[in-house]
Amino acid sequence: MTSPSVSATASSTLWRPVVWLFERFDASMTLAVQLVGAVVIVLIGTAAAELLYLAFDMTRLSIFFLAAVLVSALLLGTWGGVFAAILAFAAYNFTLVEPLFTLQFAGPDDALTLFVFLLVALVTGSLAGRVRESERHNRQRADLLATLLEAGQTFAAAPSEAELTQALSERLNAATNGVSVILPDGGALSDKAFAYGPRGVMEGLVARAQMDAGLHAHGAWRSRRISADEPLGLALWRIGETRARDVQAQDRLCELLIDLAAAALARSRRAGIEADLEADRRAEPLREAILGSLSHDLRTPLATVLASASSLRDYDDRFDPQTRVALADGIVQEAGRLNGYVEGLLNLSRIEAGQLETRLVDLGLSEIVEAAVRRLPAARAAGVETALDPSLAVRADPVLLEQVLYNLLENALQHGGQTVRIAVSTRRRDDRVEIEVMDDGPGVSPLDAPKVFDKFYRGSGSRREGRGTGIGLSVARGFVEAMGGRIGVVPHDAGKTGLRVRIALDPAPDSRRETV
Amino acid sequence: MQRLLLVEDEAPIVQSLTPALQAEGYAVTAAERGADALAAMAMEGFDAVLLDLGLPDMDGKDVIARIREWSEVPILVLSARHLEAEKIAALDLGADDYVNKPFAMGELLARIRAVLRGRERKFSSRSRFVAGPLSIDFSSRIVRIEDEVMHLTPREYDLLRTLALHAGRVVTHRQIALAVWGGAEVVEAQVVRVLVAQLRQKLEADSARPRLIRTEQGLGYRMIEPDAGK
Numbered sequence: 001m002t003s004p005s006v007s008a009t010a011s012s013t014l015w016r017p018v019v020w021l022f023e024r025f026d027a028s029m030t031l032a033v034q035l036v037g038a039v040v041i042v043l044i045g046t047a048a049a050e051l052l053y054l055a056f057d058m059t060r061l062s063i064f065f066l067a068a069v070l071v072s073a074l075l076l077g078t079w080g081g082v083f084a085a086i087l088a089f090a091a092y093n094f095t096l097v098e099p100l101f102t103l104q105f106a107g108p109d110d111a112l113t114l115f116v117f118l119l120v121a122l123v124t125g126s127l128a129g130r131v132r133e134s135e136r137h138n139r140q141r142a143d144l145l146a147t148l149l150e151a152g153q154t155f156a157a158a159p160s161e162a163e164l165t166q167a168l169s170e171r172l173n174a175a176t177n178g179v180s181v182i183l184p185d186g187g188a189l190s191d192k193a194f195a196y197g198p199r200g201v202m203e204g205l206v207a208r209a210q211m212d213a214g215l216h217a218h219g220a221w222r223s224r225r226i227s228a229d230e231p232l233g234l235a236l237w238r239i240g241e242t243r244a245r246d247v248q249a250q251d252r253l254c255e256l257l258i259d260l261a262a263a264a265l266a267r268s269r270r271a272g273i274e275a276d277l278e279a280d281r282r283a284e285p286l287r288e289a290i291l292g293s294l295s296h297d298l299r300t301p302l303a304t305v306l307a308s309a310s311s312l313r314d315y316d317d318r319f320d321p322q323t324r325v326a327l328a329d330g331i332v333q334e335a336g337r338l339n340g341y342v343e344g345l346l347n348l349s350r351i352e353a354g355q356l357e358t359r360l361v362d363l364g365l366s367e368i369v370e371a372a373v374r375r376l377p378a379a380r381a382a383g384v385e386t387a388l389d390p391s392l393a394v395r396a397d398p399v400l401l402e403q404v405l406y407n408l409l410e411n412a413l414q415h416g417g418q419t420v421r422i423a424v425s426t427r428r429r430d431d432r433v434e435i436e437v438m439d440d441g442p443g444v445s446p447l448d449a450p451k452v453f454d455k456f457y458r459g460s461g462s463r464r465e466g467r468g469t470g471i472g473l474s475v476a477r478g479f480v481e482a483m484g485g486r487i488g489v490v491p492h493d494a495g496k497t498g499l500r501v502r503i504a505l506d507p508a509p510d511s512r513r514e515t516v
Numbered sequence: 517m518q519r520l521l522l523v524e525d526e527a528p529i530v531q532s533l534t535p536a537l538q539a540e541g542y543a544v545t546a547a548e549r550g551a552d553a554l555a556a557m558a559m560e561g562f563d564a565v566l567l568d569l570g571l572p573d574m575d576g577k578d579v580i581a582r583i584r585e586w587s588e589v590p591i592l593v594l595s596a597r598h599l600e601a602e603k604i605a606a607l608d609l610g611a612d613d614y615v616n617k618p619f620a621m622g623e624l625l626a627r628i629r630a631v632l633r634g635r636e637r638k639f640s641s642r643s644r645f646v647a648g649p650l651s652i653d654f655s656s657r658i659v660r661i662e663d664e665v666m667h668l669t670p671r672e673y674d675l676l677r678t679l680a681l682h683a684g685r686v687v688t689h690r691q692i693a694l695a696v697w698g699g700a701e702v703v704e705a706q707v708v709r710v711l712v713a714q715l716r717q718k719l720e721a722d723s724a725r726p727r728l729i730r731t732e733q734g735l736g737y738r739m740i741e742p743d744a745g746k
Binding site: 296299300301302303304305306307308310311314315318319323326327330333334 | 526528529531532533535536539570617618619620621622624
């Protein structure tokens with residue numbers, strides 16, 4: 001089966017020699033070349049006609065001379081066509097009109113035929129030549145448009161200003177066969193640039209471009225300001241080998257390239273400013289959350305510490321021993337809470353700063369889970385059920401992983417309510433080891449599920465009640481990711497509520513070998 | 517025995533405040549949520565309410581508004597938030613005073629005493645107010661510093677009376693504007709400041725270092741408490 005694209009390729013292959021010819025003859029054709037070309041083509045036509053005349057005694061062969069004129073006009077342009085018409089007229093008369101091999105003719109009949117031939121040949125030659133030339137112009141214009149379009153796309157897609165100016169410089173070099181320098185607004189030429197040309201000329205053109213927005217020329221050197229509403233920089237270039245009659249078009253092309261680059265540059269600056277504003281707007285709720293967190297989570301434990309300590313100082317003699325112990329316990333507990341909070345903040349900033357150092361070792365998973373559970377207050381640890389596979393081992397940092405598990409347990413206790421039950425389970429799934437921490441508290445809506453790992457996100461609705469700081473889960477995520485693992489919220493089984501967090505880590509190499 | 521309603525969702529704070537409050541002779545009832553607080557208010561009478569603004573179930577300011585619909589019980593706001601706007605809103609809604617968390621026990625107890633005395637004053641028929649060198653006779657509108665009679669404009673007198681009636685407690689710009697201008701027009705905080713400056717000029721020995729009328733930065737003004745027993 002032949003697809004359309006294949007046949008199209010075949011036809012363009014067929015045309016390639018013709019296109020090649022057109023392109024060859026298009027390149028800088030002087031009158032002499034056109035004349036010689038016309039002679040050659042007419043000679044070929046004449047030879048063909050003569051052969052047919054001798055071999056088959058055919059007489060109506062003027063069509064060969066007209067064909068030679070047409071081919072000359074198409075290949076060489078108008079002047080080539082006109083030369084060919086005159087040559088063909090002479091050759092026709094010389095070879096096919098009686099008396100043969102003279103430029104004379106026998107009677108008025110022949111005379112008329114010959115002059116009509118000349119007229120037709122001239123008209124055909126000049127018309128076909130004009131078609132050829134307009135085709136060439138169209139092609140040049142299409143090339144120009146394609147160049148500009150391509151340049152515009154490249155400029156718009158440039159990821160940075162540096163790459164944009166680099167792209168402009170390359171386009172200018174290609175358009176002029178020369179060299180170009182792009183200066184930022186207010187920038188000055190470096191010593192390196194003076195390797196390309198005379199310092200005085202270059203500096204003079206830079207100064208002129210800074211003052212006036214137009215194109216400035218000095219010999220082969222050009223300069224133009226890159227500006228769109230405001231000056232963005234300037235371009236300085238030296239044109240390479242270029243025919244004098246093309247210089248004007250080339251200058252125009254360069255101007256267009258610079259304007260395109262200026263538009264792209266202005267757009268990218270505007271986009272940059274807008275992106276900054278947008279980032280500011282987005283950061284605003286986070287800033288408020290951070291301030292709220294600092295204000296509430298630092299002051300609340302401090303309030304207990306300060307009230308308890310000042311009570312003990314002022315009323316010591318009026319309190320019974322139990323009250324004194326209770327107040328002192330409150331101080332110890334809240335100081336611990338404060339420490340935990342500060343610890344969390346430090347961890348968070350270490351994660352943010354990318355300064356987390358992990359020490360990955362092979363760990364028995366059940367020991368780590370049990371260590372994290374042991375850190376919970378004894379009364380709350382009773383509500384934690386574990387279903388652990390004692391054979392599982394992971395490649396992880398023991399300190400970080402224990403903190404992750406502790407944070408998940410603490411989060412479930414804080415948000416799950418007084419009677420919350422927590423289940424921790426481990427299993428192997430595919431080539432990773434999974435740890436799941438699940439509670440039977442109110443849980444989060446599927447909509448909020450991705451937010452629970454956000455910094456200072458502390459739940460909405462009923463989950464807000466808890467004493468969470470919005471730090472524990474984001475630290476957990478940071479730690480898990482630092483260890484090369486993944487953490488996420490998993491939807492609960494139908495009919496159940498609660499938060500279900502799953503961690504996936506790489507298994508320890510030993511245990512991997514066991515299962516393979 | 518005076519009864520206090522402590523509305524606070526942080527159990528450690530409740531536990532840390534209760535012993536000293538009880539030692540001072542108050543009976544303390546704790547409520548974790550705004551709804552619990554309103555229910556407790558409806559069931560039994562309290563002499564004062566200590567209210568945390570950050571409650572799990574509702575905005576503390578709504579609790580103030582709901583209580584003020586039917587009760588004049590003194591409300592003392594305990595807030596961890598150092599947000600001026602929050603405090604001004606709470607005071608304008610009818611809270612009597614505030615204490616910033618964290619606070620030492622002595623500070624809280626002094627504020628509780630002040631709001632309780634303020635309520636007594638509200639219902640007393642005493643016609644004289646004496647605080648340090650200042651004395652005000654409400655029935656004859658005569659104001660004295662030491663023994664010298666001060667001549668006040670009607671607005672200056674209204675301002676002084678308002679501050680004296682709330683002595684020991686903070687009075688917001690808006691509350692002053694309502695009391696002095698009657699709320700008929702919008703009064704800029706700047707206008708209140710100018711009036712306070714005029715009054716200080718007449719009453720304070722050194723108006724740059726006022727002793728009678730203190731400024732509560734960003735909130736309003738607080739007059740010193742009256743001398744006991746005069």
